Amino acid sequence: MKVRTGKSLESLKGVKLSDDSLALEHRLDISASIYKRMKELGLNQKELARKLGMNEAQVSRIIRGKQNLTIASLAKIENALDFALDGGFRYRGEGKVFLSMVYERNTAPSSWDRPNTWSDSTACSNEPIPVLEVVA
Numbered sequence: 001m002k003v004r005t006g007k008s009l010e011s012l013k014g015v016k017l018s019d020d021s022l023a024l025e026h027r028l029d030i031s032a033s034i035y036k037r038m039k040e041l042g043l044n045q046k047e048l049a050r051k052l053g054m055n056e057a058q059v060s061r062i063i064r065g066k067q068n069l070t071i072a073s074l075a076k077i078e079n080a081l082d083f084a085l086d087g088g089f090r091y092r093g094e095g096k097v098f099l100s101m102v103y104e105r106n107t108a109p110s111s112w113d114r115p116n117t118w119s120d121s122t123a124c125s126n127e128p129i130p131v132l133e134v135v136a
Contacts, residue, residue: 027069028065033085034062049097053076
């Protein structure tokens with residue numbers, strides 16, 4: 001397994017992990033999240049195993065990062081612990097982040113034709129309010 005080493009975060013930027021090492025990092029991230037959520041809820045391994053319909057040994061392997069989980073298992077864990085594990089598995093893109101305007105009912109009032117025309121009084125009107133959406 002390749003270990004990330006370096007004196008700064010910048011020096012670690014270009015390090016590419018093997019498939020096995022990257023999978024291990026993901027399993028450890030997931031197991032840490034599960035363990036933290038269990039503690040927040042005051043659950044032990046036996047109680048979580050019961051909620052998941054698994055045996056304690058399986059839950060132990062999950063918490064230690066030794067279990068290769070399926071998407072179905074991840075969904076089951078998310079439901080049992082009432083939380084989401086999606087934060088680490090979303091593609092963010094390498095380019096710049098752009099903001100786009102999304103209008104309710106896809107209609108923009110003429111007063112919003114230019115970004116510098118927004119005002120507090122517009123926000124208090126009955127017109128649809130623009131929403132900023134991050135687009136990768």
